[in-house]
Amino acid sequence: MPELPEVETVRKGLEKLVIGQTIQEVTILWPRIIEAPEAEIFALKLVGQRLEKMERRGKYLLFKFTDYDMISHLRMEGKYETHDSADAVDKHTHVIFKFTDGTELRYLDVRKFGRMTLVEKDQGINYKSILALGPEPVPTEFKLKPFREGLKKHHKAIKPLLLDQRLVTGLGNIYVDEALWEAQIHPEQPADSLNGKEVSKLYYAIIDVLGRAVEAGGTTIRSYLNALGEAGTFQVSLNVYGQTNQPCLKCGTPIKKIKVAQRGTHFCPKCQTLKVRS
Structure with a gap:
């Protein structure tokens, strides 16, 4: 299971790979990955959104878009990969974020335990599960x-x-x-x-x-x-x-x-x- 160090490393990687990208289309192949809103609305709301920043709270990834925060929890074996749109789609791929430059960010999960939620801009930190978390394990926050x-x-x-x-x-x-x-x-x-x-x-x-x-x-x-x-x-x-x-x-x-x-x-x-x- 990805723990804080792995999730932080994923955040840093995504920061290098996809910050500044604009979403052209979202394809959801396994709707249960999406907690809220329902999968079709989730996909429509993200069209035209620019990814401005990547944050992390505990084991949660926070994708900061123009008008929304996307909360992602990798659970047991979730992971993100970047691809060209012409690349073959792996059977464990469940969500595809296609960008306007023709590249894609794909979410893969063998066990399908990972979850994503879309909330209003800057409200990710107020997501119920995130509010319940203790301090980050650094001396400035963890006393x-x-x-x-x-x-x-x-x-x-x-x-x-x-x-x-x-x-x-x-x-x-x-x-x-x-x-x-x-x-x-x-x-x-x-x-x-x-x-x-x-x-x-x-x-x-x-x-x-x-x-x-x-x-x-x-x-x-x-x-x-x-x-x-x-x-x-x-x-x-x-x-x-x-x-x-x-x-x-x-x-x-x-x-x-x-x-x-x-x-x-x-x-x-x-x-x-x-x-x-x-």
Whole structure:
């Protein structure tokens, strides 16, 4: 699944490839991709619209057109590709944005889980799901004190709490595992049981892991490519995710994989012990 670093890399790629383009026609091959308005109206409203800017909030892409914002969530395997109009259309292509210069931006999605929504100009940031997101994982927005206070309100395991996007946005399965390993916290540790030192280590680990992943262009697992058709390189820096039975780089203990909240979860059983606290 594309997480914040991958989505940010897609945004940067699209910024290079399609900013300034004007839409001539939109072809929707799988209408369920479109949440609102209905597919036919969605396509008609975008005709003649110029793409002025690309933004991102959490894992959402925001296409800023002349009169509208288009909100796009890639979900599990959604991706964008640019093509000439004469290029063959892949069977997993579901939406085609044809530009006035004859090129096209195509949305592909093997599982068809991705979604797009069109709203009035500058209203994308007020989209219901986006309003529910926590701060971006950068020091200017993500502050230690509110993070600490938020953790104290929840007794649930730390991993699923971080995955729900409300305390900090952008973390998915890969980067939660990496941040918890870096902070030496067990993925099932109750959030409200973390002490001040552990919260601080986790806070800085989240910023560090996501920052390094953005710099590396994301992590390539299976089918992920950015909008330029390039693979990310952060997979060579993964310390725990996907490293089942490999020695922990801190202590040498084999990395273990378990299920936490129905998600495959990687951790070191020696460095990340589950602590019982009163």
